[in-house]
Each structure stands twice: as structure tokens, then as C-alpha cells.
Amino acid sequence: MSDNHFDAGEIKALVFDIFGTVVDWRSSVIREGQKLSAQTGLQADWPALADAWRAGYQPAMQRARSGEIAWTNIDGLHRVILDELLPRFGLTEMTEAQRDHLNRAWHRLDPWPDSVAGLRRLKKRFVISTLSNGNVALLVNMAKHARLPWDCVLSAEIIQKYKPDPEVYQMAASLLGFAREQVLMVAAHPSDLRGAQRAGLRTAYVPRPLEHGQGGWVEPVGDAVFDVVAADFNALALALGV
């Protein structure tokens, strides 16, 4: 037990899940769809499209993970899913330029209200990095859009794997130059945190009850136990003594 005792003083780096944890993908994608409607007159049920688009994400990654399709980055997977959804949502008239622009909505997601202030605070004490399945270009463009003050942008793309593959978490610790137990994975998703735990990282659970909208689905925690639980990034900073 003492072996597994959590001491915030041992943490050197925080690595963050992005979609849902740092940014509110659902509201942002809906807003981008509404913008497209306003500009083009094309109408669609944007909340339903956002949900269906996101729902296609895990199965698409699973196909890449299993080797069923060649490894493809998230921009590529997002585009495949979008093209499959357009007929169902009456959007087959969208031009190539409009599809590409909408696909890049994932580069322009807005942060949760506490994200930027919390990250700025955490950055004073820790190395803070992304650790996302989102590709590097997406994460870099998002950081510029949302003013996310990362010290480093790490992505599963770098090793052509996807979380929760243990190699992704281990790659982050290794590239940041820390032991795995000196790295704290921050996520709103228990499955991601369990992956980090299996790989030897420390874990912080920051639930985001609005990720799937008001009254929307929340991934169950089950019997998982995490090192830190915090309501948002400011509470996380407090919990870590910053």
C-alpha cells in the first residue's frame, strides 16, 4: 500500500486528454455547423451530427488499432466518419472546401471556462503537455485558437498508436524525461485513466458532466480509484498544492 501512496510532491509533469477534458467539442462542433448554415443555407440537425460524429471515433480508432485499416491520424478518421454521415443528415451538397473546413472544426474547439486559467496556474509548477489521440497539427492549431499554454504537444500520432495503448503513455513519460510515476494523466474519461494506470502513470479524474450536453451520457467510473479527483482545473491546481 505505502508503495502506491500518492504524494503530489513527486509529480513533475501533467499530461492532458483533450477532447472533452480540456475542450468542449460538442458545443464547438454545433456552433461550427450553425455557422455553416448561416453562410450557406444548408440545414442539418447539428447536435445530432456532432454526437454521431463523435460516436464514430472509437470504432474508427479500433479499426486502425486492430490493423483492419492502415494507421490514419484523427484528421483522416474524422473525415472518413463525416463523409459517411453526410447523406444521413441531408448534407451531400457540401463542397469539398466546405467538408474540409467543417472537418477542421476539431482544430477550433473552445476550452471549458476553467481550462486556460487552470493550465496557466499548473504551468508555474509543472511541465504541462497534451497527451491526445488528436494529431499534432490539430493540437497545435487548437492551442493557438484557444490560447492553451502547453509546454509540449504530445500525441499518440507520434508513435502511430492510440490510447489506451500503454505505449502512448510510456512514450510521454520517456520523451518528457520523467519516471512514469512522476507523470500525472488528467482526463474526464475513466477508461483513459485506467490505461494510464496500467502503464504506470499517476491519474487525476476531472469529470466533465456537460461533455455530451445537458443531461448527456457520462462514462461510469465503476470501481476505478484515481490518485486525484477534482471538479475542474482550478480545483486540480489546489489539490496539487499550486
Add this chain to the structure above:
Amino acid sequence: MSDNHFDAGEIKALVFDIFGTVVDWRSSVIREGQKLSAQTGLQADWPALADAWRAGYQPAMQRARSGEIAWTNIDGLHRVILDELLPRFGLTEMTEAQRDHLNRAWHRLDPWPDSVAGLRRLKKRFVISTLSNGNVALLVNMAKHARLPWDCVLSAEIIQKYKPDPEVYQMAASLLGFAREQVLMVAAHPSDLRGAQRAGLRTAYVPRPLEHGQGGWVEPVGDAVFDVVAADFNALALALGV
């Protein structure tokens, strides 16, 4: 000819060599040595040690590149070179902790006077990233120390190669999501820029005549031709219309 015409409007990202181009490694290593002398009483010819340490860098990378030794990151190579030099400089009494701290002097290098202001200016228009043979942890720690406002930290370490291997430059363009000709490599070293050119990137030469000290060696340009030549990063921003 028109095919090769340089248009700053086509550039999306700037990737920077670090040692010598962004930071003044020589003065910084000498200063760290002098600090060690002040704290411990150990004396050495620190300028000569800094020069010898740096001179060991290319041959060490060549051994890793050729497969003579297993691929090792720069922290590891720096440490091997340092340990080989200590007897010559009368420093065999250094403890393990002192050696490790001195080896990490490369994480604490100071920027040239124009670097931070120039990068801040360039960041407004372009994606700015490191593209160094230095390992990720070194670059992240250096950015925190020197307040270098990178959008992304890319290192040859990610693909376990070293510049001027073309794959390193191509990896940067690919991860940043741009065509190679949309990426401008910025360096004080013509050999690095020629490597970038061979890989299809655009090039900006920023000479740093004080890299090897007052009156010190400067790598000859020879008959190389680069897309931009600028005296410092502020002049580079001006040349790129920022």
C-alpha cells in the same frame, strides 16, 4: 526558376534549430561551469571545456547515425562526451550529482538577446516550433527556463534520427500538417539548412557570429543560397512581412 521563387505568403510554419541559433550555448555553459567553481572550489578552463564538449557533439551523433552505437538522445551523448573530457580538465573529483547537474546545463541555456521578442512576433503569424537534435525533455525545460513561446516542440528524437537526415525535416512538415514548401527552416548553420533544402523545406539563414565566442569559428556558407537571410529574429520577422 519560377518554380523555386520564394513567396513569404506561402509559409505557414517556421521550424528552428536551437543550439547556436536560438540560444547562446557557449556563454551559458561557461557560466554554469563558473557557478560550479564558485560553489565547490573545483577549477577548470570552462571556455575550453565548453568548446571541447560542443566539438564532441557531431562525432557522437555520427556514431549514433551510422549505427556504431545504439541510438542515444542528446542528454545521453552529452554525458558520454562530458565523462570523457573530465580527466583532461582536472575534474575527475566531480560527484555523480555534480556531473548530472552540469550535463543538464544544456537544459538551461540562455537565448540570444533578440530571440524571445522575435519569436513572439513571428508566433502571431506563423506556427513556430523547435526542430532540434536536442531531446524533447531538454527542449521543454529550456523553453520554460528561457521563456521561449513555442507552439510545438519537435525533436529528431521523436523518430530516433539526427539532422541532417531528410526524414527529420519531413517529419516536422508532416506532423505540423503542412506541405514541405510551406515550412521554413531557420538556422545559423548552412549544413542544417542544406539538409532542410534537400528535404524540400524553405530556408532562412540567421548567422550568429558570436556562437563560438568573439572572433570564433563561423561555418562557411560556401555556394549555398537560402530563401531568406536575416541578421536576427526581428529582422527575420520584418523580412517575412510580420
